[in-house]
Amino acid sequence: MYKGEAQSLMKKYSAAAAVISVVIFLVLSCEPDVETDYQAYMSDSPERAVLVLNGSAESISAIDPETESVYNDIQLVGYGSSSRAIPADILIYDEGIHVILSGQNSIESYNKNSLDYEAEHYFKNGYNPMSFISVPGTSWVFCAGFETDDVQPVDLSNPETGYSFVDSWTEVVLPDDADSEYQTTPTGTNAVGDNFSRSSSGGAVLSNGSESRLYVTNVRYDSSILLTESVSAGGYFREATLSIFSFNADAMVSGASDSSLAFELTAEINLEDIYYTAGADENYSEYLPGNGLNPQSAFILDNLLNIVCTGTNGGSTSYYSADEYIPDGFDQDDEKPGTNPDDGVILVLDISDPDEPSYLTHLHIGGSPVGCRESIDYDNKIVYLAGVGGLQSYQYGSTAGDYSVLHGYDDMIITADDVDSDYYAGLCYDSYSNKLFVSFYSNDSVNTIDISGSSPDFNYTEGSVFSVSDGPGALCIFER
Numbered sequence: 001m002y003k004g005e006a007q008s009l010m011k012k013y014s015a016a017a018a019v020i021s022v023v024i025f026l027v028l029s030c031e032p033d034v035e036t037d038y039q040a041y042m043s044d045s046p047e048r049a050v051l052v053l054n055g056s057a058e059s060i061s062a063i064d065p066e067t068e069s070v071y072n073d074i075q076l077v078g079y080g081s082s083s084r085a086i087p088a089d090i091l092i093y094d095e096g097i098h099v100i101l102s103g104q105n106s107i108e109s110y111n112k113n114s115l116d117y118e119a120e121h122y123f124k125n126g127y128n129p130m131s132f133i134s135v136p137g138t139s140w141v142f143c144a145g146f147e148t149d150d151v152q153p154v155d156l157s158n159p160e161t162g163y164s165f166v167d168s169w170t171e172v173v174l175p176d177d178a179d180s181e182y183q184t185t186p187t188g189t190n191a192v193g194d195n196f197s198r199s200s201s202g203g204a205v206l207s208n209g210s211e212s213r214l215y216v217t218n219v220r221y222d223s224s225i226l227l228t229e230s231v232s233a234g235g236y237f238r239e240a241t242l243s244i245f246s247f248n249a250d251a252m253v254s255g256a257s258d259s260s261l262a263f264e265l266t267a268e269i270n271l272e273d274i275y276y277t278a279g280a281d282e283n284y285s286e287y288l289p290g291n292g293l294n295p296q297s298a299f300i301l302d303n304l305l306n307i308v309c310t311g312t313n314g315g316s317t318s319y320y321s322a323d324e325y326i327p328d329g330f331d332q333d334d335e336k337p338g339t340n341p342d343d344g345v346i347l348v349l350d351i352s353d354p355d356e357p358s359y360l361t362h363l364h365i366g367g368s369p370v371g372c373r374e375s376i377d378y379d380n381k382i383v384y385l386a387g388v389g390g391l392q393s394y395q396y397g398s399t400a401g402d403y404s405v406l407h408g409y410d411d412m413i414i415t416a417d418d419v420d421s422d423y424y425a426g427l428c429y430d431s432y433s434n435k436l437f438v439s440f441y442s443n444d445s446v447n448t449i450d451i452s453g454s455s456p457d458f459n460y461t462e463g464s465v466f467s468v469s470d471g472p473g474a475l476c477i478f479e480r
Contacts, residue, residue, distance in 0.1 A: 037061075038115065041071035049478040050428060050437050052446055053077075053090040053099065056471030060090070060097070060115075062478070063446060063466050065433055072469045075115045078104050090474045091132045091373070093139060093156045097478075100129050100143065107143070109159050113480065121159035123152060131297075132373070133203040133214065140252045144168065144200035144216050151200065151216055151245065153263055155254060163258050168200045168216055168243040169268050191241045191268040196222055198241060204298040204305060205249075206354055210262075212249040213354045215242055215305060217295035218268075237292030239272040240309065244355055267355055271295060271307070275347055278359040293345060297371035299383070302398040304360060305351050308371040308385065311343035342366040342409045344387070346394055361400035366409025367392055374476055375427040375436075380455040382406065384436060386427040389419035391438065391449070395456050406456055413449065413460045414438070428475035435463065439472035446472055 036059070046064040054061055059073040078085020078101050086103030096118065097110045105128065107121040123129060128147035135141065139157040144150070150165040170189035174182050186193040198218035206213040220238040244267040251260040271293055293309040300306070318339040320326045326334075344367045349357035369385035369392050376383050381402075385392040390412030395404045407413045413436075416422030426439035436449035448463035 036073035036076070037071040038074045041074045042115070044069065044071075045480075047480050048432070050430070050446070051090060051092070051097070051476050051478050052439065052468050052472050053087050053426070053474040054469040054471050055087055055425070055441070055473045057469035058085045058087055059469050060099070061468045061472070063437070063468075065430065065435070065437075068464055068466070070466045070468060075110060077101060077108055081106075088129070088474070089131045090476050091134070091141070091156075092476050092478060093134075096156060098132070098156055098159070100132060102128050102130060102146075105129065107154060107156075107159055109156070112478070119159045121154055121162075124148070124165075130201045131203075133205060133216075134373070135205050135212075135249055135252060136207045138249065138252045139254070140249075142203065142205070142214055142216075144203060146199055146201055147197075149198045149200050149218075151214070151243075153247070153252075153261060155252070155256070157254050161255075163261065164263065166245065166263055166265055168198050168218060168265065169241070170265070171195050186270070188267050189265055191270040191273075192220075192239050196220065196238060198243070200243065202295070202297040204300045206300055206305075206351060207249050208354070209250045210248045211354070212247050213266075213351075214245040214247060214263075215298055215300075215351075215357075216245070217298050217307060218243060219294045219296060220292060221294075237294045239270055240293040240295045241268050242271055242295070242307070242357070243268050244357075246355075269357065271309075271347065274349070274357075274359045275345070275362065278362070293347070295347070299371060299376065300351070301376070301381075301383070301396045302402075303351070304396070304398065305349040305357055306371075306383070306396060307347040307349065308369055308383075309345040309347055310368050310370055310387065311345070344369040344385075344392070344409065346403070348396075348400070348403060361403050363394055363403055363405050364408075365392055365394055365405050367412070372427045372474070375429050377429050377431065379431065382456065384413070384427055384429055386424040386438065388416075388421070388423050390415045390422075391424060391427065391436070404456075414447070414462065416442075418442075425471075425473040426475040428477060430477060432477075436460075437475055439475055441471055441473065444468060444470055444472065446475070 049062040052061040060075045062071045081104045084103040085101045088102045089100040091098045095112045099108045105123045109119040126147050127145040129143040133142040149168045152165045153163045172184045172190050184193045199221045200216050200218050203216040218241045246266045247263040295307045295309045297308045318336045344365045346363040348360045350360045351357050368387040391414045393406040423441045425441035428437040434451045438447045446466045450461045450463045451458050453459040
């Protein structure tokens with residue numbers, strides 16, 4: 001994603017917006033090394049390994065936690081196309097290793113034991129998928145298109161089969177003379193009453209047979225926002241929303257018909273409205289460009305929907321100067337909305353009514369947190385979070401009183417040398433060894449954290465550091 005100047009751009013936009021990760025990877029990633037450790041890895045054949053998806057090298061590396069051996073570039077990804085692969089997520093299901101390629105708008109599948117290429121699922125041009133959203137107990141996943149605002153189900157046991165794309169929102173009809181900023185009354189499937197893109201990214205599944213639900217987080221990143229008739233500001237987040245889809249999980253079998261899935265958008269809700277109506281921020285008066293929640297990841301934990309909101313920017317807080325446009329209500333030297341790096345929020349919703357989630361509680365965890373699929377300690381009910389500047393964590397449960405910040409922005413598990421730009425792009429909790437494996441993107445390494453003591457007051461000690469390939473990101477545990 002970034003090195004140097006691009007690093008500071010990326011920081012919370014991919015610890016904050018998995019969004020810019022795609023753009024910056026395109027510009028800055030380098031060709032992977034043709035020399036790989038494939039033969040050594042296959043010869044040693046470790047029973048357990050941590051697989052590392054290298055974003056810039058566009059490859060998979062492996063770490064054997066028992067021998068602490070590192071095998072770099074054991075498989076190169078994205079060579080079925082002439083365009084950059086931009087790998088974004090990795091998932092092991094059954095006998096397959098599956099990788100999302102944002103740049104090539106596809107999923108590539110490899111045999112788990114031989115690493116041989118097996119299949120590809122192609123979405124469509126410009127789709128820009130960011131992550132796998134698994135359907136528990138099935139071989140199916142959902143993948144949202146960040147650039148197209150579509151969502152598609154994919155059967156990983158038969159990935160070449162295509163199913164319908166479903167929009168994550170419904171356009172409103174604007175008057176013929178309306179400009180791009182025109183607002184209409186929100187509807188059930190258009191929570192914000194405008195036609196700006198939703199930038200769909202992560203999500204979570206409530207598996208309940210024929211009454212299952214998919215919740216997709218929409219970060220609503222917009223590269224250009226009109227401040228006045230002649231002044232624009234780039235790189236802001238709009239009001240965050242959550243798209244709710246109904247589907248039939250019971251129908252998710254190999255060879256299922258498209259219609260049997262009954263996959264459709266049922267509602268879109270405005271997360272900013274929920275958050276601020278609940279009095280989560282007493283200083284909030286109205287939505288301003290740039291102070292969106294930026295929800296990048298979501299989990300259903302103890303039947304509650306946990307939405308990890310990364311915030312709007314990284315680095316240092318910015319202030320209005322005399323030689324730039326200052327919106328109404330602000331003065332010179334006032335803080336610009338959305339530039340405070342300490343703005344991460346955990347938003348917890350009650351989904352007892354799955355189509356009308358309601359506010360339960362929130363945590364001002366600060367920083368630029370991003371949750372990862374394998375970063376949860378379910379036994380001790382702790383969610384570990386990666387991001388710019390360090391690692392954080394919080395306690396979850398089944399009631400509002402169970403929630404608490406364990407390590408926030410001012411008390412990180414790891415604090416980076418440069419909290420403005422050092423980026424931890426992936427995180428994996430290994431219950432077998434009671435360690436955290438952390439992709440330190442800025443250092444081309446995977447760091448380990450040894451966990452000791454009693455929950456929730458664990459002690460965290462920095463352990464081995466493994467040099468991997470260029471731009472380590474998503475992680476997963478491999479077991480034969």
